[in-house]
């Protein structure tokens with residue numbers, strides 16, 4: 001979380017910085033700010049609480065000149081979101097300006113030491129401590145900014161992506177990375193710097209991803225140099241070509257990214273499947289799995305670590321892998337796993353499931369498992385992000401940039417990849433026979449068309465339904481088996497973007513407590529598709545109805561039994577049971593979306609949230 005942008009070249013830096021901040025706003029939107037060295041050699045910093053728009057308003061009549069600058073959009077960690085705590089931060093003399101994504105764990109010790117040397121602080125942030133430290137080192141060691149940054153990074157404990165500029169040198173940006181992402185775009189005589197590639201793609205498709213411990217020296221008009229901050233030896237600069245297109249970063253006529261991303265799913269899932277499931281449904285190809293075939297054949301256990309929506313996809317993955325591969329699967333919240341001293345055995349496979357590939361807890365969990373001898377496998381969306389770079393192997397979900405903070409198309413992409421993996425590993429192990437493979441693989445290929453069908457038949461209906469429930473204060477989401485995680489995900493979608501309290505529950509577990517909450521004012525959304533526990537779910541619906549609860553049921557097309565009991569019914573087409581979460585997700589996403597819109601919420605940027613959680 002937090003996004004940083006930098007520019008050095010011939011253009012007015014401000015325009016590029018602000019456009020970049022808009023692209024990165026999904027990473028945090030508590031405040032934003034820019035620092036530029038002006039044509040008059042002043043170091044101008046403009047910052048403002050709130051969204052980038054507020055910054056633009058604030059900066060409108062200021063001196064916006066300069067062809068070098070850094071910028072930041074913040075998700076507050078240290079210090080409340082206000083103008084003072086907004087980045088960039090000045091050093092004591094006003095000579096340096098710094099932006100930072102991450103958290104500095106030993107900042108209070110460093111602050112104390114600097115205070116003892118007469119340094120004063122205007123903000124509560126850890127970043128101000130870092131920039132003061134750099135200036136202190138420059139002054140006491142009489143060294144360059146680069147040398148001071150190398151030294152400062154040795155003293156700082158924590159996660160950071162830093163970008164610093166020096167008023168006395170308008171021709172250089174220094175950037176450093178440890179556990180927080182940084183990408184440098186290489187243009188014609190200009191460089192771009194950002195937390196991810198989205199602010200860069202409209203200018204160049206040539207990028208360099210910094211690794212942990214790297215310090216980049218970005219000099220105007222000179223070759224990009226990257227060093228190891230510990231040894232100060234030069235590292236190889238590896239240029240990667242971006243596959244992203246600018247259209248993928250626009251709303252494409254939709255009022256919100258979230259709605260665009262929901263409606264994109266037929267296409268994104270077709271991309272996800274493309275080249276992986278053969279036309280006759282007889283073969284699944286996932287090179288990241290096939291190349292490590294023996295690991296998957298021998299493993300006694302798979303651990304999946306994830307957070308948020310990805311954790312829900314992981315729960316579906318557990319069902320899939322256990323059912324079709326007969327390998328025990330443990331699903332853990334990455335944040336719990338990393339501090340639990342978990343049992344990790346040689347031969348265990350750990351799957352890190354993450355849309356962004358940057359979630360700090362998931363990354364730390366995978367590093368821990370790797371250090372204990374596990375084979376680590378990543379399932380991510382953002383190409384070149386930290387998790388895929390830290391794993392032994394993996395598989396991208398290929399659903400394109402997801403900008404809406406609430407995850408939609410990444411969820412269905414993750415479930416699709418997990419389904420393909422389960423089929424492939426099952427086939428390799430002999431736990432999936434040819435007929436099952438062909439049936440499920442053929443159904444995977446049908447998913448994009450079936451989702452289109454759901455849109456045609458249900459979009460307007462759900463929009464209407466949402467009007468009825470917009471003013472509910474609580475919701476219950478119930479499901480069983482493969483669709484218990486769907487219930488959790490449906491509830492999370494509603495909470496995230498509408499701020500309505502919602503709980504997801506295994507339908508049968510409801511009677512052990514949650515049923516006490518049911519009354520006329522508490523609607524239940526029940527996923528009651530035709531699966532192996534269908535009759536049981538029907539009973540659960542009756543239990544809700546008997547207590548005066550309202551029921552919105554998601555059912556299999558043609559269902560007449562639930563239709564008679566539920567107050568409202570949304571149909572999804574029939575498909576192999578293990579793939580039903582891919583279809584039931586769609587009405588749940590739409591319902592949450594329309595309720596949030598009716599409530600006037602900022603759907604793409606819900607309060608207090610950020611898309612890429614790069615802090616603990």
Ligand code: G6P
Nearest residue numbers: 307308309310354355356359407
């Ligand atoms: C944040 C996002 C969620 C996401 C979670 C995990 O909380 O708002 O949408 O599911 O992080 O992110 P990841 O990128 O690891 O899937």
